[in-house]
Amino acid sequence: MVDTAEKPFTLSVPEADLELLRKKLELVRLPDELDGANWDYGVPLVDIKRLVTHWKDSYDWRKSEAEINKLPIFTRDIEVEGHGALNIHYIHQKSEVKNAIPLLFVHGWPGDFLEVRKMLPLLTAKSEGNPSFHVVALSLPGFGFSEAPKKPGFAGPQYAEVFNKLMLALGYDEYVYQGGDWGYILGLHAVTHYAHKHIKAWHTNMPSTRPPTLFGNPLLYLSSFFLPWDKTAMAGSKKTAQWRTKGMGYFMEQATKPQTIGYNLADSPVGLLAWIYEKLVGWTDNYPWTDDEVIEWISVYWFSRAGPAAAGRIYYEMTGGQSRPPFAGTQWQSIPLGVSYFPAEISQLPKSWSHMIGNLVFESSHDKGGHFAAFEQPEKLAGDLYKMYGKGGPAHGVVPGKNGYD
Numbered sequence: 001m002v003d004t005a006e007k008p009f010t011l012s013v014p015e016a017d018l019e020l021l022r023k024k025l026e027l028v029r030l031p032d033e034l035d036g037a038n039w040d041y042g043v044p045l046v047d048i049k050r051l052v053t054h055w056k057d058s059y060d061w062r063k064s065e066a067e068i069n070k071l072p073i074f075t076r077d078i079e080v081e082g083h084g085a086l087n088i089h090y091i092h093q094k095s096e097v098k099n100a101i102p103l104l105f106v107h108g109w110p111g112d113f114l115e116v117r118k119m120l121p122l123l124t125a126k127s128e129g130n131p132s133f134h135v136v137a138l139s140l141p142g143f144g145f146s147e148a149p150k151k152p153g154f155a156g157p158q159y160a161e162v163f164n165k166l167m168l169a170l171g172y173d174e175y176v177y178q179g180g181d182w183g184y185i186l187g188l189h190a191v192t193h194y195a196h197k198h199i200k201a202w203h204t205n206m207p208s209t210r211p212p213t214l215f216g217n218p219l220l221y222l223s224s225f226f227l228p229w230d231k232t233a234m235a236g237s238k239k240t241a242q243w244r245t246k247g248m249g250y251f252m253e254q255a256t257k258p259q260t261i262g263y264n265l266a267d268s269p270v271g272l273l274a275w276i277y278e279k280l281v282g283w284t285d286n287y288p289w290t291d292d293e294v295i296e297w298i299s300v301y302w303f304s305r306a307g308p309a310a311a312g313r314i315y316y317e318m319t320g321g322q323s324r325p326p327f328a329g330t331q332w333q334s335i336p337l338g339v340s341y342f343p344a345e346i347s348q349l350p351k352s353w354s355h356m357i358g359n360l361v362f363e364s365s366h367d368k369g370g371h372f373a374a375f376e377q378p379e380k381l382a383g384d385l386y387k388m389y390g391k392g393g394p395a396h397g398v399v400p401g402k403n404g405y406d
Helices: 013-026 045-057 061-068 115-123 155-171 183-194 218-226 231-246 251-254 258-265 270-284 291-302 310-319 352-356 378-387
Strands: 073-080 083-093 103-104 133-138 175-181 199-204 336-341 359-365
Touching: 013 045, 013 270, 045 270, 045 291, 061 291, 073 155, 073 270, 083 115, 083 155, 103 155, 103 183, 115 133, 115 378, 133 155, 155 183, 175 183, 183 199, 183 310, 199 378, 251 258, 251 270, 251 310, 258 270, 258 310, 258 359, 270 291, 310 352, 336 352, 352 359, 359 378
Parallel strands: 103 133, 103 175, 175 199, 199 336, 336 359
Antiparallel strands: 073 083, 083 133
């Protein structure tokens, strides 16, 4: 019998798991490195040596654990058609504002539920000038402390089902959505299945779509050939091409053979560290990472409920082992869409293409920030949500009776 009741969650990693981690860090065997290789060949050896020493000798997981446990975190079972019940882990931070807007925040890889942490006090605050939100931020199935799917075929529609059933279980029959990375792509699936009746508007900080086609988007298609691109579009196109050429090895491996790389990620904390640290540095806008921040981020994966390998399977499932695009099956929806552009985002397409994603009613461009916008620039991302959903904003009042103000 499925137990759908909400249960408070307290993170408490067994001491035996901490001791095993220490032993593995003590027994690490590091590769050599070419002189002057720097980042050209991957993560520099000097960085990994420093971080391994910090993880082994200085970092205090129990301190991080205590801070995480200050958040309002819960679990509950969600029944997914064809996959049984999954126990889902999530933050549910309520605002004291009576008419706060229910907002679902969805992370991607290599992110986790803690990406929302810096935005929580901003989004849930009571303010005369800004709308307030009830924020739900789950760990995706297979990530963090959510249970992982047990069999193949858990893709866009199944993630969307989890999202919607979780929000309904929390009493939010109508809500808005925010996501980047996989959170954006899963948002496409969520609005395809649940727009209008349940999802009233959505926002992304990583707009990405197929190129326009002659018959599907004739004006955009023709303008791509006959109208000159501005400097921003040219720079974005160059950055995107470079990422696709030199930065997508992780994607291809996890989308085709996730089990193979999974042995490394599950058995070697240093392998996991290098695999993810490369993205933390390369995908952010010169963010000043502290060693504690890096190791906490990696530790959430290392101590995750299903193990570090489970999260990478999302690439295989969403692409059918690279047999289809992750957008497959999604459809343009007329509910309001907002987009935030950050200059160090890994994939940057012409802004005009964002109209192909949905009913674009809000756009905002920033001078700083990268792929993990909620973590890097929480004030800027929260500010965009204020503008989109606040008084005078293009999506103000989209959730009936929940305008974000008393």
